[in-house]
Amino acid sequence: MPYIEALVPTIVVALVFWFAIRAVSNVDRTERAAEAEVEEQIKLAAQAKDNKSPKADN
Structure with a gap:
């Protein structure tokens, strides 16, 4: 159980980072299409x- 408790914060931070990068990528794609x-x-x-x-x- 201590291994899971040690990995959970890392997994949560990785997921937050992934969602943030995905959101930025989607916004960029949408902006380029609109432009x-x-x-x-x-x-x-x-x-x-x-x-x-x-x-x-002539």
Whole structure:
């Protein structure tokens, strides 16, 4: 039983660390996806603006 009591704090700290790293990773992944979506919308808006502008015929 003393071995289990000695290992429990280490296991708990490891689990807390794992959950924290996982949360940071998920937030980063979500932020990158949102940023990519915004960049795509900006790109599409710029293309739409270019298509609407009158072009000179040569």
